[in-house]
Amino acid sequence: MEVTHRDTRGSTTTSSSAHRQEGSGGLWDSVKKAVLVIGSGFLFLAAFGNSLTWHLQRFWGASGDFWQNLWTTLYVAFEGHDAALFFLGTVLLPALLFWLFNALLLVVDTTGKPSFITRYRIQVDENKPVDPVKLRQAIRCVLFNQIFISAPMMVATYFVMTWRGDPCGPELPTFHWALMELTFFSIIDEILFYYSHRLFHHPALYKHIHKQHHEWTAPIGIVAIYAHPLEHVIANTLPVLIGPVILGSHLATTTLWLCLALVTTTISHCGYHLPFLPSPESHDFHHLKFNQCFGVFGVLDRLHGTDTKFRLTKQYERHILLTSFTPLTESIPDTPKDKLLDPKNWE
Numbered sequence: 001m002e003v004t005h006r007d008t009r010g011s012t013t014t015s016s017s018a019h020r021q022e023g024s025g026g027l028w029d030s031v032k033k034a035v036l037v038i039g040s041g042f043l044f045l046a047a048f049g050n051s052l053t054w055h056l057q058r059f060w061g062a063s064g065d066f067w068q069n070l071w072t073t074l075y076v077a078f079e080g081h082d083a084a085l086f087f088l089g090t091v092l093l094p095a096l097l098f099w100l101f102n103a104l105l106l107v108v109d110t111t112g113k114p115s116f117i118t119r120y121r122i123q124v125d126e127n128k129p130v131d132p133v134k135l136r137q138a139i140r141c142v143l144f145n146q147i148f149i150s151a152p153m154m155v156a157t158y159f160v161m162t163w164r165g166d167p168c169g170p171e172l173p174t175f176h177w178a179l180m181e182l183t184f185f186s187i188i189d190e191i192l193f194y195y196s197h198r199l200f201h202h203p204a205l206y207k208h209i210h211k212q213h214h215e216w217t218a219p220i221g222i223v224a225i226y227a228h229p230l231e232h233v234i235a236n237t238l239p240v241l242i243g244p245v246i247l248g249s250h251l252a253t254t255t256l257w258l259c260l261a262l263v264t265t266t267i268s269h270c271g272y273h274l275p276f277l278p279s280p281e282s283h284d285f286h287h288l289k290f291n292q293c294f295g296v297f298g299v300l301d302r303l304h305g306t307d308t309k310f311r312l313t314k315q316y317e318r319h320i321l322l323t324s325f326t327p328l329t330e331s332i333p334d335t336p337k338d339k340l341l342d343p344k345n346w347e
């Protein structure tokens with residue numbers, strides 16, 4: 001299958017010269033776009049954090065810093081059991097959030113309802129409903145990766161972090177410092193994920209490892225961590241963990257980052273381009289076409305020219321933050337040209 005797609009590389013890029021001529025201006029554009037995505041994401045997080053804090057403080061009548069008080073309570077409750085606290089924050093909490101979010105998505109995927117969600121489906125004819133056999137196999141693999149790969153890796157990370165500093169210290173970092181850290185983690189993740197992901201597309205590695213993740217040409221949420229164990233270590237987990245290790249981050253920041261990373265990767269695989277959520281178009285396109293859009297934010301794809309075909313498609317036009325309730329497949333409908341580009345229509 002991969003070979004078929006590779007053979008098409010030359011034939012579909014004939015009209016891309018105009019786009020290619022953008023040169024470094026195009027790259028600068030992508031950098032600005034990525035900064036906008038990261039920046040607006042964190043602004044949203046800051047606003048959400050502030051209003052959540054305000055409501056919590058009003059509701060609980062708490063005085064002072066709500067989050068510091070909450071952390072102090074946990075810190076005292078787990079006194080002398082830092083490892084357990086670390087395990088709670090890096091394994092149990094992120095996994096719980098992952099399954100809560102994915103349970104909601106799975107209801108939509110398996111029932112095809114409610115229609116106010118399914119109308120945002122990116123590949124409109126796929127997963128209606130999702131194949132139950134394929135789904136069960138994916139769930140088994142995801143659980144295996146979480147229990148036998150992620151959890152032991154977090155235990156190892158605990159030892160690295162405690163050797164490096166005090167991840168479970170009594171004082172939380174300031175909110176501004178935490179935002180700086182999250183920005184740094186995002187950049188490290190983009191770099192490490194892009195190159196490790198591209199490496200797994202090398203024919204020698206693809207066949208034995210990454211092909212499994214690509215069994216889903218129309219992915220769903222849980223496919224985010226449906227991968228060969230080795231890929232789960234190198235491309236999924238390490239790029240996310242190395243940032244916190246470099247900065248010797250506090251457990252609270254690491255937990256927040258792991259939760260964010262799991263939610264955003266689930267969104268990028270979920271198969272629905274929903275309003276007011278980050279666009280999943282580029283990674284959905286990666287699953288459809290295999291040799292385009294390897295990164296998260298798209299800066300490295302622009303730099304290395306691994307998005308030239310993507311930028312000629314309707315999916316690229318739809319690769320925006322949807323700020324209305326009209327599905328993008330309706331406001332920017334497919335043209336017959338796109339149907340020709342679809343390998344499924346070649347037979």
Ligand SMILES: [Zn+2]
Nearest residue numbers: 213269283287
């Ligand atoms: Zn994927």
Ligand SMILES: [Zn+2]
Nearest residue numbers: 197201210286
């Ligand atoms: Zn891939």
